[in-house]
Amino acid sequence: MKFRTYKNTDLTVSEVGFGMWTVSTGWWGQFTEGEALGLMRKAFDLGITLFDAADTYGNGLSEELIAKAFPGNRDEIVIATKIGYDFVNHGGRKRSRNHHTRRLRRNTRTRAKGDPA
DSSP, X not given: OOEEEOTTSOOEEESSEEETXXXXXXXXXXXXXXXXXXXXXXXXXXXXXXXXXXXXXXXXXXXXXXXXXXXXXXXXXXEEOOOOBOHHHHOOSTTSSSOOOBOOXXXXXXXXXXXXX
């Protein structure tokens, strides 16, 4: 497995990542939890350390699976994620194929000098 380090960081990840969408949404077939965990662990055993998740992948299921697959390996994996879908307020279709309402707003709050961004 080849690895890369993110620019200006000490964060190193495998060049190949494991996309959690496949095992947490049911869009390309159903996986039992055991099958999903087995696939994830096999990927890790083969050197994959980057796991691509999102809170909307199964409305949190992707993160739940990561926690179950790697309870003792948290320092050995990197979890990539995304933002933008508001399933907290519009998530009545839990773990479904339906699209969620998008919610992205620029923070327009005026920060005081020295206040972190």
